[in-house]
Amino acid sequence: MLDPDELYWQFKERLNAVAGECYRIRTAQEAERFLAGLLQEKEVKDLVLVESPLTKAGNMIAEFESVGIRVYSESLREKAPVVGAGVTELNWAIAELGTMVQIGTDVNQRLASSLPPIHVALIQTSRLLPTLTETLKTLHSLPQIPGFVGLITGPSRTADIERVLTIGVHGPEQFVAIFVDEEAGEED
Amino acid sequence: MANSEFKDKIGQALGNSTLRGALGRFGEFYLTARAKVYEGYDFEILRDKVAETKAYAASHLDEMLDQFEQAATARGAKVFRANTGEDAKRYIAELALQNGVKGIVKSKSMASEEIHLNEDLIAQGINVQETDLGEWILQLCGQTPSHMVMPALHMTKEQVADVFTDHLGRLNDPDIAQLVKTARNELRAKFLEADMGISGANAAVAETGTLMLITNEGNARLTSTLPRIHVFLVGIEKLVPRFEDLEYILQTLPRSATAQAITSYVTMVTGPTPVYLPDGTIQDKEMHIVLMDNGRRAMYADEKFKKTFQCIRCASCLNVCPAYQLVGGHVYGHIYTGGIGTILTAFLNAEKFAENPQNLCLQCGKCAEVCPGKLDIPDMLLELRTRFATRKGLPMVQKFALDIVSNRSVFHALLRVAAKAQKPLTKGAPVIRHLPLFLSGLTEKRSLPAIAEVAFRETFKKLPQELPQGLEKPQGTIALYAGCLLDFVYPKIGEGVVKALNDKGYRVVFPEGQSCCGAPATYMGDVKNAKKSAMLNIEALSAETVDYVVSACPTCTHALKDSYKAMLSGDADWEVRAEVLSSKVIDFSKLLQELGGFELGGDGQGLNVTYHDSCHLKRKMGVYKEPRAHLNAIKGLNLIEMKESDRCCGFAGSYSIKFPEISAPILERKLQHIEDSQADVVAVDCPGCLLQIAGGLDQKGSKVKVMHTAEILLNYHSSK
Numbered sequence: 014m015l016d017p018d019e020l021y022w023q024f025k026e027r028l029n030a031v032a033g034e035c036y037r038i039r040t041a042q043e044a045e046r047f048l049a050g051l052l053q054e055k056e057v058k059d060l061v062l063v064e065s066p067l068t069k070a071g072n073m074i075a076e077f078e079s080v081g082i083r084v085y086s087e088s089l090r091e092k093a094p095v096v097g098a099g100v101t102e103l104n105w106a107i108a109e110l111g112t113m114v115q116i117g118t119d120v121n122q123r124l125a126s127s128l129p130p131i132h133v134a135l136i137q138t139s140r141l142l143p144t145l146t147e148t149l150k151t152l153h154s155l156p157q158i159p160g161f162v163g164l165i166t167g168p169s170r171t172a173d174i175e176r177v178l179t180i181g182v183h184g185p186e187q188f189v190a191i192f193v194d195e196e197a198g199e200e201d
Numbered sequence: 202m203a204n205s206e207f208k209d210k211i212g213q214a215l216g217n218s219t220l221r222g223a224l225g226r227f228g229e230f231y232l233t234a235r236a237k238v239y240e241g242y243d244f245e246i247l248r249d250k251v252a253e254t255k256a257y258a259a260s261h262l263d264e265m266l267d268q269f270e271q272a273a274t275a276r277g278a279k280v281f282r283a284n285t286g287e288d289a290k291r292y293i294a295e296l297a298l299q300n301g302v303k304g305i306v307k308s309k310s311m312a313s314e315e316i317h318l319n320e321d322l323i324a325q326g327i328n329v330q331e332t333d334l335g336e337w338i339l340q341l342c343g344q345t346p347s348h349m350v351m352p353a354l355h356m357t358k359e360q361v362a363d364v365f366t367d368h369l370g371r372l373n374d375p376d377i378a379q380l381v382k383t384a385r386n387e388l389r390a391k392f393l394e395a396d397m398g399i400s401g402a403n404a405a406v407a408e409t410g411t412l413m414l415i416t417n418e419g420n421a422r423l424t425s426t427l428p429r430i431h432v433f434l435v436g437i438e439k440l441v442p443r444f445e446d447l448e449y450i451l452q453t454l455p456r457s458a459t460a461q462a463i464t465s466y467v468t469m470v471t472g473p474t475p476v477y478l479p480d481g482t483i484q485d486k487e488m489h490i491v492l493m494d495n496g497r498r499a500m501y502a503d504e505k506f507k508k509t510f511q512c513i514r515c516a517s518c519l520n521v522c523p524a525y526q527l528v529g530g531h532v533y534g535h536i537y538t539g540g541i542g543t544i545l546t547a548f549l550n551a552e553k554f555a556e557n558p559q560n561l562c563l564q565c566g567k568c569a570e571v572c573p574g575k576l577d578i579p580d581m582l583l584e585l586r587t588r589f590a591t592r593k594g595l596p597m598v599q600k601f602a603l604d605i606v607s608n609r610s611v612f613h614a615l616l617r618v619a620a621k622a623q624k625p626l627t628k629g630a631p632v633i634r635h636l637p638l639f640l641s642g643l644t645e646k647r648s649l650p651a652i653a654e655v656a657f658r659e660t661f662k663k664l665p666q667e668l669p670q671g672l673e674k675p676q677g678t679i680a681l682y683a684g685c686l687l688d689f690v691y692p693k694i695g696e697g698v699v700k701a702l703n704d705k706g707y708r709v710v711f712p713e714g715q716s717c718c719g720a721p722a723t724y725m726g727d728v729k730n731a732k733k734s735a736m737l738n739i740e741a742l743s744a745e746t747v748d749y750v751v752s753a754c755p756t757c758t759h760a761l762k763d764s765y766k767a768m769l770s771g772d773a774d775w776e777v778r779a780e781v782l783s784s785k786v787i788d789f790s791k792l793l794q795e796l797g798g799f800e801l802g803g804d805g806q807g808l809n810v811t812y813h814d815s816c817h818l819k820r821k822m823g824v825y826k827e828p829r830a831h832l833n834a835i836k837g838l839n840l841i842e843m844k845e846s847d848r849c850c851g852f853a854g855s856y857s858i859k860f861p862e863i864s865a866p867i868l869e870r871k872l873q874h875i876e877d878s879q880a881d882v883v884a885v886d887c888p889g890c891l892l893q894i895a896g897g898l899d900q901k902g903s904k905v906k907v908m909h910t911a912e913i914l915l916n917y918h919s920s921k
């Protein structure tokens with residue numbers, strides 16, 4: 014059995030290397046509180062959020078609103094382009110590459126993760142997979158390959174002008190991964 | 202031969218200092234960064250997998266296409282097979298028309314540029330927007346890409362700022378972060394308005410109907426999230442059989458393309474997913490997949506070019522190409538650039554567009570070494586060259602020269618005359634400023650050597666051939682194949698070879714009838730003369746009677762070992778003999794190693810030596826450790842590695858004559874690395890490299906000497 018701590022550290026190192034932020038937190042409630050603080054620090058005033066087991070485990074929406082951040086979990090087509098952040102729960106994380114795997118068949122999952130300048134990706138620590146090989150196998154063992162699978166590794170980037178690396182083109186400028194150890198019930 | 206219009210383009214590119222600066226910096230960064238990002242991965246295994254997977258798909262193409270169509274259709278996508286670019290354009294244009302499409306966002310797709318899709322759609326009054334930053338910049342200023350992965354590599358931030366200023370009607374500062382932000386805002390609006398998205402795909406999985414897109418900017422994610430119609434324009438070479446095969450593409454493409462372990466985004470789409478319609482409702486989008494042939498099948502059906510299916514468009518072959526690094530992508534004249542681009546252009550656009558750029562290949566083989574698809578690009582380019590030459594014939598001067606070189610008695614007589622005639626010019630010095638003969642007039646950056654007064658074939662007769670003490674009779678017999686340069690310009694190398702092999706207990710013979718190996722003809726595409734040389738030498742060397750055939754020129758060795766066999770395969774009279782010769786031919790350094798290596802010699806006096814790898818020796822024969830081992834066996838000799846030791850010196854046979862303007866800066870870079878190493882001597886294993894590097898150093902007035910490894914060994918025998 015692979016040690017989750019080791020996988021996590023490998024993941025974090027890789028993600029940090031490509032300018033992604035990475036945190037690991039014990040419970041869903043602590044995660045909410047931590048995140049509320051982090052978003053305040055980043056001066057986020059409003060965000061879009063796609064409800065999922067991890068956002069429901071405590072009450073993430075209430076927590077954010079309590080610190081004055083407006084949360085939209087509906088009409089995302091209008092809101093996602095104008096808010097300061099998007100919060101979604103993702104499905105797997107690949108330690109080998111510092112990559113997160115998103116099943117994005119739900120259009121809101123895609124909008125909230127690709128339009129706002131900050132994407133906060135929540136995930137259960139138990140969802141760490143060691144390798145890309147393992148990940149493709151896992152995807153293929155689902156009843157069918159999901160309509161949309163996104164692999165996300167850090168923020169959006171370009172080097173198209175003079176080969177100078179610049180963060181944040183069409184996608185998020187900041188990517189924050191939050192690993193939660195406590196199991197929040199099955200994701201559907 | 203390159204025409205004058207093409208030569209002008211090269212001149213312009215070489216004179217563009219922005220371009221050269223950007224390309225040069227990138228070239229240097231790339232190799233190190235690439236090596237680093239493959240650490241912990243076995244590139245050879247990975248590329249075997251890529252090649253295997255793609256080769257399988259190529260040889261089961263119809264099956265793959267059917268399977269893909271079935272799987273994608275079952276998931277709700279509409280699949281259209283386009284035989285030609287015109288078919289593809291018509292399909293997409295009609296689709297846009299029927300659906301009242303006003304705005305299209307495009308994610309980078311080379312296939313769409315290949316067929317000039319934008320023009321057609323714009324003519325219909327549709328607003329078509331490239332969204333990849335580099336592509337967008339080029340679209341705004343009406344330019345074509347200069348690199349397959351980094352399309353606007355040739356532009357400075359100032360130029361980009363000017364383009365934005367013109368387009369947006371407000372001043373843009375040449376600040377890269379700011380420019381990127383501007384692009385984000387401008388294009389975001391287009392994304393939100395677009396009714397249709399068009400993208401390519403980096404891979405298509407036959408088994409599941411999945412399309413995979415690899416991007417960094419995130420435009421492919423938006424393209425597959427926002428518009429209500431998504432069209433994938435996919436070349437049929439993108440097919441892989443199984444879902445798990447995506448791994449090989451994913452592990453190699455980002456690493457080879459941009460030296461990233463993985464790009465920011467990888468998007469896998471299998472059938473339509475829901476989108477918001479303008480009225481706010483959510484519904485499955487329309488998804489269309491256009492599988493495009495447009496000349497591809499003909500390319501894969503051609504035995505010599507079928508491996509192009511294995512190309513994953515990573516552009517690493519461009520990044521390591523010494524010629525591309527100097528001239529950039531625009532001289533190639535079309536969308537696809539570099540060596541692989543020349544081949545693709547020949548089949549997917551028109552053959553005539555490849556006629557000039559194919560000449561740019563130095564045949565150094567560096568691209569083949571890094572290609573994740575295991576394509577032998579130089580070999581394919583040579584095939585193109587040969588086809589052009591066969592069909593159209595070679596220009597008079599070249600033809601004349603090759604006819605002479607391939608005619609042993611005439612050539613050798615001429616060389617004898619030249620050896621005498623040059624005397625007044627050389628005043629007895631070993632290096633002259635002007636070579637008589639047909640190589641004249643191109644010595645600007647390089648002095649050329651004199652023709653030896655006594656050819657090696659004469660010297661050879663007087664060599665003592667002493668065997669080691671106590672050895673009654675020789676261990677065996679080795680035929681020495683000299684090659685033109687060794688025979689007529691550098692006879693000392695031959696002496697070194699004979700001495701080293703005598704020391705190993707072998708007798709060396711020099712088959713008299715041998716002549717030019719035919720490489721000059723081969724590399725100019727002249728099959729007739731190349732074959733003539735092949736037969737002449739097979740006959741002369743009669744390999745059947747000796748234990749080895751040795752050569753100290755890797756280009757000759759490659760000709761004798763590989764080219765003859767390929768050239769004469771299917772020819773009942775010669776096939777077997779070519780095979781025998783091939784099995785006996787071996788490079789000098791390698792043979793010496795096989796026979797036990799150079800035994801400790803040297804006077805313990807310090808000598809700093811750096812080693813230059815010849816392209817053919819390292820990459821055609823995999824020999825690079827052996828000569829270093831010989832040198833290291835010399836007491837007192839200090840071997841220093843120079844930077845980029847296996848980078849081409851720019852000689853490449855007739856290349857330095859065809860493109861002196863490209864060959865010279867390549868040589869210049871080599872000379873710089875040599876001088877930086879602070880060595881006293883550069884060791885080489887190829888007389889061609891010796892000629893090139895010695896000429897360059899002489900012209901520069903450098904004190905560094907160039908010697909063939911065999912010559913260095915010879916110097917140390919006596920002091921053993």
Ligand code: SF4
Pocket residue numbers: 511512513514515516517518519541568571572573574575576578
């Ligand atoms: S030929 Fe090889 S190196 Fe060149 S783009 Fe294709 S896969 Fe990459």
